[in-house]
Amino acid sequence: MFQFNYTLSEKDYYDFNEYHLLNSPMNKKGILFYCILLPVLLASMILFFWLRYQNFIQILIMIIAASILSALWILFLLKKLLLLNMKSQIKRIKKLGKVVWGVETAVSFGEEFISDISELGESKFKYSVVEKIAVGKTAVYVYIEALRALILPFPVFESEEQKQEFLSFINNKIRNKDLSL
DSSP: OEEEEEEOOHHHHHHHHHHHHHHSHHHHHHHHHHHHHHHHHHHHHHHHHHHHHOOHHHHHHHHHHHHHHHHHIIIIIHHHHHHHHHHHHHHHHHHHTOOOSSSEEEEEEOSSEEEEEETTEEEEEEGGGOOEEEEOSSEEEEEEETTEEEEEEGGGSSSHHHHHHHHHHHHHHTTTSOOOO
C-alpha cells in the first residue's frame, strides 16, 4: 500500500495540462491537423497564383516565403499558441474560483481501491477504472478518465526507488489493461 499526503501547486496543475495537451492521442491528431493545415492553404494559394499569373519569379518568392512561414508555424508558433490558450483557460478557472490546487490531499493506493481525500471531496476508484499511467517531466499521472488524472508530483516520493516501486505496484494492479507508459 502507498499513501501520499501533499498539496498540489498551480505549477503541478499546469504541468499536467501541458503534458496532456502535448501527449494525448486526440490532441496529437489535432496538432498534426493544424501542422498540415497552413502548408496546404499556402500551397493552394501558390497554385492559384501560378495558374492566374504564371510569373516564375513571383511564384518562387511565394514558395520561399510559404516554406519559411510553414516551418516557423510547425516548429515554434503552433505549440506556443496552444500553450498560451491553455494558460489563459487555467487563469479563467482561477478567476472563477474553481481551482483544484492548493488543497491538502491524501491519496492512498490499497490492495483493492485507490482513495483520494481532500476538502473538495472524497473519491474511491477500483483499479479497473484506471485508463493509463503516465510519467511526465515533473509528476506521475494516474488517468482515471480520459481527461482526469491523479497527479503525483515527484516530490511526494521519498526516493527514486520508491517511485519505481510505486510504478511497479500500480502496473501490477492494472496489468490486464492495455496501457501506454
